[in-house]
Amino acid sequence: MICGDVRHSRVARSDADVFAALGAREIRLCGPQALLPDADADAFAGCTRFEDFDAALDGAEVIVMLRLQKERMASAMIADEREYHARYGLDTARLARAAAGAVVLHPGPMNRGIEIADAVADGAQSLVLEQVANGVFVRMAVLAALLER
Numbered sequence: 385m386i387c388g389d390v391r392h393s394r395v396a397r398s399d400a401d402v403f404a405a406l407g408a409r410e411i412r413l414c415g416p417q418a419l420l421p422d423a424d425a426d427a428f429a430g431c432t433r434f435e436d437f438d439a440a441l442d443g444a445e446v447i448v449m450l451r452l453q454k455e456r457m458a459s460a461m462i463a464d465e466r467e468y469h470a471r472y473g474l475d476t477a478r479l480a481r482a483a484a485g486a487v488v489l490h491p492g493p494m495n496r497g498i499e500i501a502d503a504v505a506d507g508a509q510s511l512v513l514e515q516v517a518n519g520v521f522v523r524m525a526v527l528a529a530l531l532e533r
Contacts, residue, residue, distance in 0.1 A: 387414040387474070388415055389450050390415050391420060392453040400431060401427070403446075410432055411430070413434065414433075449474050450499065451493060451498075468499075473501060476504060490512045491516070
């Protein structure tokens, strides 16, 4: 499941491609309508769309939280951050709706207390630090391969 500012996220597109390539049974996109991609967006063909975060979380095995990219959106896309957190913020109570052992990812930087609570970001199910660290190595490998040409 990918939740947050999917419309403006390059990470969401990459994740959807990777999840499909790895054989994910269902790829869920969740967020306010204004932050979801257009229904005909090719990058998300076959993904299931949700505006109800709790329904999207039910049984999810992987939860990717995305930050609100305020620099890429009109201010009217969300009412306010408090309301956004109430509807789409991942906290420990909501995490309990996911599959047992579900992992939590976030590409960073995080808006703690908006899209993700500290207890989840720093909790046992979070792979955020590993994700961010591995991303550095991947980018280094890509740059090295490009420079070798």
